[in-house]
Amino acid sequence: MTEHLDAIVVGAGHNGLVCAAYLARAGKKTLVLESAPGPGGMAGTRSIRGGYHFPGLVHVAYPFAPGIRRELELDRHGYAPGAPINTTSLAGNGRHLSFGNAGISGQDVPRADADSYPPFRNRYLSFARAMQPLFDSSPPRLKETPFRDKWTLMRLGWNLRVKLGRDSMYELLRVAGINMHDVLSDTFVDDRLKGAIAAEAILGSAMCPRTPGTVLTWLQWLQGALNGPLSIPSSGSMQALASAAEAAGATIRHRAAVRRILVEAGRATGAELASGEKLAADLTVSGVDPRSTFTELVGLPQLDAMFGNRVGQIRGSGVVAKLLLALRDKPAFRGLPEPELGNRLLVAPSLRYVEHAFNASKYGEYPEQPVLDIAIPSLGDTDLAPAGHHVMSVNVAFVPYDLREDSEARKSAFTKRVIALLDEYAPGIESLIVEHQFLSPRDIEADYGAMRGHWHHGELSIHQSFMLRPLYGAAQYDTPIGGLFLCGSGSHPGGGLTGLPGRNAARRILELGKT
């Protein structure tokens, strides 16, 4: 222990970096400790042998919130959202359908859907906008509500009642608790469109289109759409966050895995590294998922029994595997025009297909027909692969964390199955594969330390949202351990590449420091 630190941030994931940057800007001497050699956590660049680089687990994202971009001067540090892309729902017969902010395009688009899509999208964007105060701020306390939280509720109320208007507010209240299947079935006729929007809404969660509350999950995802168009995150975006944090005065130590958060007399006093080195700080902020933070880094004996029990009950099992493919040439999808290849490509041809893919995961089985979410980042950034080569990133849903039969043989058979399915849409792709890597939720847990390999550090369901995220007793970023804060996706407003939990946590820390 050499120098005095104001704050230690555990994990250089995007939220950890955002939090560290805000703390450092406020004059806190901040140290970020990261086990990996590079920044970004699950969104950090991931490479496979032969010079192929992937944007980690996150291959499509919306831009960071304008406030964070501005306040941390991210653009000055090299942050730039990727080129805008649309989403394409792939059809087995090669007659695909694409949609985005502009509307629907593609083959055999039903007239009715073409007409109803733009108002539908605008309506849900307006819902997302109305709810923005809730996602943007700390979750309001309902007991002994401080003025700041009353202000959040007032803005929310104003948005719902006045900005949205009575009829839209009623519609939002009607749909917020129901499921995507019903909403989409009421609105559209085209299976490709319904399947793809449903997949977009639930990807990353252990939910199917019929799961109650999935509309809310989608509205959470649409929060990002308020910041700008969908894109493939550029490879430098995590480095930009790290640079912004460092420019603000924070230090980032890579290959420094935290083994333990040190607690004395109910207060966090710093962190102990895997090497045994101990670092003392007034504040410790964990970007690690809440369950791992409390059970592994802090230890349940340091917590009250019922709180510890609730920690054990945080729900969230990863259901998305990742298949990374290094390709010797640009792949071609049957019927897909060249300019659309850079889109987010979804294999979710109908609601029924998505529902069935999910069913298998409920019983601990690999799906026969998985939902695929495909991106080819090397189309926009040729540095990601050797000249002429490409990298393809595939999210494979639904692959359960708890498999009834978990063996290497089953895993490689399933990988073959996914590649064969890809080959049905992109004939010949199998022969282009130079190298591949398949990451099951268990592999994701092992590589990134996220609880049960869950993207969002805990399910984005209504009972784990807002003032219940990640759990009662730690929903305001501070925890029962004095001086210990949470800043990761496990905290409100949750997962996705938003930086909001990190910023909210920093605000809360600085606010508590004031009083």
Next chain:
Amino acid sequence: MTIAPEHFRQALQRTPFHDRFVALSTTEDWMSWNTYKVARVVDKLSTEYFAVRSGCSVMDLTPMEKYRITGRGACAFLDRLVTRDISKLRPGRVTYVVWCNDDGKVIDDGTLFQFGENDYRLCSQHHQLDWLRISSTGFDVGIEVETADVAALAVQGPTSYSVLDAAGIGDLQNLKPFDVATRQCGRVPVTVSRTGYTGDLGYELWMNRTGALEIWDAIFAVRGRYDVCPMGLSALEMVRIEAGFIMPGFDFNTAGSTIRSGYDRSPYEVGLGWAVNLEKGHFTGRRALLAEHALPAERRLTKIVIDGNKPVNSSLVYDRQNGMKIGEVKAATWSPILKVNIALAELELRGGRLSQGMWARIEYQRELQWHATWARCRTHAKPFYIPDHRSETPPRHY
């Protein structure tokens, strides 16, 4: 633990001593204690009371909840569970403990026995398995319910040492208060602790239920030489108030049993502040108790002496006659040995202090006619009745 196949036909469970009580009972005055059928009064309340205070009483303790706690993490688990420093307990010793929920409200109290390294027994009034299980996550600990398998008797009163000696449970002269040791009664092993709920000299006997009657019979075999009196729960209620012992769930609501917020109580509020060690490291409720401790207390369960002899059960307490309500009586009895009216009352504090004046409004009946009167109350710091012989080692031999 074995469960009889037709157990559900029996509304209340029987303890191993049940037949002996049936044989001795003249009142047939039974009640339910923790789902067991036990005597309220066996023969005569006054006889049973005076047996504790001047002879030897025997009470069936089997319905007490008993948990065996073992494993490498047993000490750490218990230290996180209860408010006292358990690392200071030693094998062969017993301690009084209290445990709280996250909000620092009392869940229950009880006695903790340490038999050996990583081998403990926790006895409590109320069922605790769920809370113990919730508290055990993250600890290498085994928790086993022993309630039905371990029979227990409380042998209490000034002659209890002599009675046990005569009954063949000897070599207890060096057993100090809160010591526990294993003895032999004939062929039957029995664990003897110098503990009790009466405030008198006394022992608690713990045995396998199969040998329980041999021990009972050995004790009652000396009835000719000593006054050995089976006792019910009514006499216990009188002596425990005299001894100043509290009963969670009766004198105050336990955490988790209340519907209304603020109706449960912290250790400080029930006079157990002395049993809370905020310095020992983390335990469940510590954070809440730390915060509470920093503020002036709002109420406290207090021992009071009331003028006169009218029964004050359920009376309200006022700061003056026809004044403002400042509390209520939670448990009360006439103390035959002290010849005073005593009670445990929950009293409101102002700025951490008790009101100067204190009057109980007593409503009482005379030949079915209700009357009301005022009686002056005074607080009493120590237990009402503390005889010297309670803690003498070796105890006097009779």
